[in-house]
Amino acid sequence: MRLLVVCEVRDGAPSTDSFALVSHAASLGDDVGALVFVPTADELVAALGGAGARRVLAVEHEAAATSTAARVDAVALLCSRQTFDGVLFPASVRATDLAAALAVRLGAGLNWDLTDVRVADGALRATRPILGDATLADVGWKGDGPALALFRPGSIARVDVEPVPAPTVEVVDVEPHDTWGLVSVTTAGAEPGAESGESAGPRLDEADVIVAGGRGLGTSDGLALVRELAEVLDGVPAVSMPVVSQGWAPYSMQVGQTGTIVKPRLYVACGISGQLQHRVGMERSGTIVAVNTDPTAPIFTFCDVAVVADLNVVVPQLVELLRARRAGAAG
Amino acid sequence: VKVAVCVKVVAPRTPLHLDPATSRLVPTGAGVLNGLDRNAVEEAVRLRERVGVDEIVVVAVTDSANLVPVREALAMGADRAVVVSDDPVAGSDLLAVSDVLASVLALEEPDLVLLGGQSDDANGAVMPAALAERLGWPVLAQAVALVVEGDVVDVDRQTETGYESLRTTLPCVVAVADGINVSRYPTLKGRNDARRKPVALLALADVGLGADAVGPGGSGTVVFALADPPVRPEPLRLDGPTAAADLLAYLVERELVR
Numbered sequence: 001m002r003l004l005v006v007c008e009v010r011d012g013a014p015s016t017d018s019f020a021l022v023s024h025a026a027s028l029g030d031d032v033g034a035l036v037f038v039p040t041a042d043e044l045v046a047a048l049g050g051a052g053a054r055r056v057l058a059v060e061h062e063a064a065a066t067s068t069a070a071r072v073d074a075v076a077l078l079c080s081r082q083t084f085d086g087v088l089f090p091a092s093v094r095a096t097d098l099a100a101a102l103a104v105r106l107g108a109g110l111n112w113d114l115t116d117v118r119v120a121d122g123a124l125r126a127t128r129p130i131l132g133d134a135t136l137a138d139v140g141w142k143g144d145g146p147a148l149a150l151f152r153p154g155s156i157a158r159v160d161v162e163p164v165p166a167p168t169v170e171v172v173d174v175e176p177h178d179t180w181g182l183v184s185v186t187t188a189g190a191e192p193g194a195e196s197g198e199s200a201g202p203r204l205d206e207a208d209v210i211v212a213g214g215r216g217l218g219t220s221d222g223l224a225l226v227r228e229l230a231e232v233l234d235g236v237p238a239v240s241m242p243v244v245s246q247g248w249a250p251y252s253m254q255v256g257q258t259g260t261i262v263k264p265r266l267y268v269a270c271g272i273s274g275q276l277q278h279r280v281g282m283e284r285s286g287t288i289v290a291v292n293t294d295p296t297a298p299i300f301t302f303c304d305v306a307v308v309a310d311l312n313v314v315v316p317q318l319v320e321l322l323r324a325r326r327a328g329a330a331g
Numbered sequence: 332v333k334v335a336v337c338v339k340v341v342a343p344r345t346p347l348h349l350d351p352a353t354s355r356l357v358p359t360g361a362g363v364l365n366g367l368d369r370n371a372v373e374e375a376v377r378l379r380e381r382v383g384v385d386e387i388v389v390v391a392v393t394d395s396a397n398l399v400p401v402r403e404a405l406a407m408g409a410d411r412a413v414v415v416s417d418d419p420v421a422g423s424d425l426l427a428v429s430d431v432l433a434s435v436l437a438l439e440e441p442d443l444v445l446l447g448g449q450s451d452d453a454n455g456a457v458m459p460a461a462l463a464e465r466l467g468w469p470v471l472a473q474a475v476a477l478v479v480e481g482d483v484v485d486v487d488r489q490t491e492t493g494y495e496s497l498r499t500t501l502p503c504v505v506a507v508a509d510g511i512n513v514s515r516y517p518t519l520k521g522r523n524d525a526r527r528k529p530v531a532l533l534a535l536a537d538v539g540l541g542a543d544a545v546g547p548g549g550s551g552t553v554v555f556a557l558a559d560p561p562v563r564p565e566p567l568r569l570d571g572p573t574a575a576a577d578l579l580a581y582l583v584e585r586e587l588v589r
Binding site for chain 1: 367424425426429448449452453454455456457458459460461463464465467468469470471472473475488489490491493494495496497498499500508509510550551552553554555556557558559560563566567568569570571574575576578579581582583585587588589
């Protein structure tokens with residue numbers, strides 16, 4: 001099984017999802033290539049080999065560093081020169097555009113929002129939760145093109161595979177064209193190595209602990225409680241969609257179907273009722289703690305701990321207890 | 332500027348069920364206008380109010396005869412609609428539907444295509460770039476602000492790490508995110524006017540496509556089976572004055588706090 005994983009690079013390293021997907025692919029296929037769009041792949045080779053990549057393919061052309069259109073061009077050319085059974089992408093705004101355009105360019109099937117992939121009877125099969133995750137669809141591909149697959153963020157767990165000590169490095173000789181001609185107007189706030197124009201901040205999709213607030217916060221002041229609890233738990237604060245709609249928090253903090261999909265080890269939901277929109281974004285978290293005054297809130301049907309109480313009482317209490325515990329540990 | 336808004340008719344947000352035999356939705360009442368497509372129609376109407384738009388045409392692909400959602404878009408302020416309604420469309424995936432939409436747009440020749448960033452029932456966000464690729468145009472996905480001046484298009488968009496501002500020129504495809512506007516409810520006058528606005532019903536042949544371009548035959552993916560997801564056990568319930576202390580004990584026991 002020849003598989004290609006189209007990786008995202010953040011701060012000079014493969015993103016958590018990219019690393020996990022390479023390792024998962026390595027557990028399925030004997031020939032797994034990791035494709036990166038960077039000026040030089042040297043510093044990534046060891047990490048990708050550690051995830052089980054036999055080959056590291058690098059598109060070093062500068063157009064592909066920033067332009068999704070150039071990436072479509074590059075991957076399409078690569079697929080015309082080499083045969084892949086599957087091309088796998090950890091989903092992001094850019095990767096989704098890339099995969100969808102590539103599907104049309106190659107006339108290849110694209111399955112998206114996948115949470116698992118395996119090999120059955122020599123072909124790739126995948127799992128896609130549908131209908132608000134109420135049903136799992138077993139999906140596949142047909143036709144001649146490579147199976148294109150977009151994976152829901154945080155859905156693929158890292159697999160322990162035999163590391164490849166010295167993966168071969170192939171510089172993909174392409175001159176990709178930026179046919180879309182998108183010009184990034186703002187570059188302020190972008191980190192070195194970050195994709196153009198994107199601002200830095202705590203990353204929800206890679207957070208280990210998330211404390212999220214919803215409509216039940218009552219006012220924008222309620223967000224301070226969420227931030228406090230996040231701080232003492234070494235976590236990242238987040239919100240549900242209504243909080244963003246109210247203008248209390250920026251979109252970058254939004255967890256949900258139209259926000260960021262997360263999978264932290266611990267997710268604490270404060271004053272969030274658990275509408276489908278939110279559920280899709282967080283229900284794959286490790287441990288889910290929900291605080292809500294309404295005992296019939298939908299979130300209590302998909303959490304591990306249901307705290308039926310006023311968050312304005314319980315959250316400050318918990319913050320105090322955690323601080324006291326920390327002070328005790330330090331003393 | 333001529334604007335086309337591609338809309339999808341989706342099942343209403345009630346509990347949905349699939350027919351295990353066909354892997355398709357069991358109809359649960361009449362379909363409705365996809366939520367983000369409503370925002371796309373709204374943005375087209377606002378564009379008309381801001382900069383002047385010659386025409387707003389709504390484009391839809393469906394296997395149903397339900398035109399209520401399309402009339403809704405017209406009632407919001409679109410001028411006319413083109414609906415490809417043909418039985419073989421049932422069971423089409425991204426490749427097939429993008430082909431039909433692009434075929435309609437090739438006839439309509441708009442300057443700007445707007446659509447919702449994702450659909451309520453498929454959760455994919457893949458249509459905008461697929462459609463743009465068919466047209467050979469740039470795509471600006473996840474737009475939360477749109478400005479058109481002459482043929483220059485500026486979009487602020489959302490990505491995983493925040494906002495970015497992008498610029499391109501017409502023609503292009505812009506996919507809207509839910510932050511872009513709050514869509515209007517049609518007025519009574521709007522609804523009355525919508526009844527008289529033209530809705531062209533086309534068959535696949537009218538846009539130059541055969542039945543083999545759509546449905547399972549025109550698609551690159553297949554659904555084999557459906558299953559129920561694993562059930563989460565009943566949660567531990569905490570309340571009363573010791574709730575915070577009990578919660579801390581739970582978190583400590585599972586090593587979720589340091």
